[in-house]
Amino acid sequence: MTVYTPAEVVEETGFSLDTLRYYEKIGLLAPVDRNAAGQRRFSEDDLGWLGTIRCLRDTGMPIAQMLRFAELVRAGDHTIPDRIALLEEHDIRVRGQIDNLIERQRYIQHKISYYRSVL
Amino acid sequence: MTVYTPAEVVEETGFSLDTLRYYEKIGLLAPVDRNAAGQRRFSEDDLGWLGTIRCLRDTGMPIAQMLRFAELVRAGDHTIPDRIALLEEHDIRVRGQIDNLIERQRYIQHKISYYRSVL
DNA sequence: GGTTGACCTGGAGCGCACTCCAGGTGGAAG
């Protein structure tokens, strides 16, 4: 039952302390355990969940949708089909982002070649 | 010398009219020609530039940097090396974005497989 | 020539996702 101090979580997840508090406040993170003094002590599970959050966030999922996902997770195993649906939809959007970026990158590279050719 | 009305430009570029006006206001778009009534009449060149803007914007370039690029373009051909440098830097960031998305996508897909396996 | 609708301007407002601040408590190192 390892626990992590706020500073450790900041270090490991790359989220700022303010962001962690913000995520807890809006319910993206379930209420975090506290020590006697009221300071946060994050669990292994919290760390794992924050890893998921980072992944979804970095792939452009809006907070509102992460919140829906968080609620599904908290609601229990019967929501697994819904979670799959949500992640699959997101996966499609991520694929779209990647394809779009690759196409735009081609344009940028053409532009660079063009500039090189007129030097 | 074809010219385009605001509505046509909205249609072709996908930018809203407000966004076009905003881009002109901040100087991302050079002052657009007007007809006698003061209404905008966009040139072929404006359309081309808007295509570049769309590409840079969709690959996550901040407006401040697009502005620097716009200034280089307006400053004349002697800035071409600087433009190449700017686009190459951006290209590297785009590659980073793509790599990151691909990696995150793997995580999402693992998560989906996991959920499928426990159904 | 009337009406509709595209367009104009300057400026305020918005949504997102944080980020910062004031004012305070608790714990740990020397």
Place this chain on the structure above:
DNA sequence: CTTCCACCTGGAGTGCGCTCCAGGTCAACC
């Protein structure tokens, strides 16, 4: 024991990139 630093809360503020609005002008079609 004191000093310092991590941490706490509620709430205000920020930055980005638009987006909307009021109040008005033109123009084009019937």
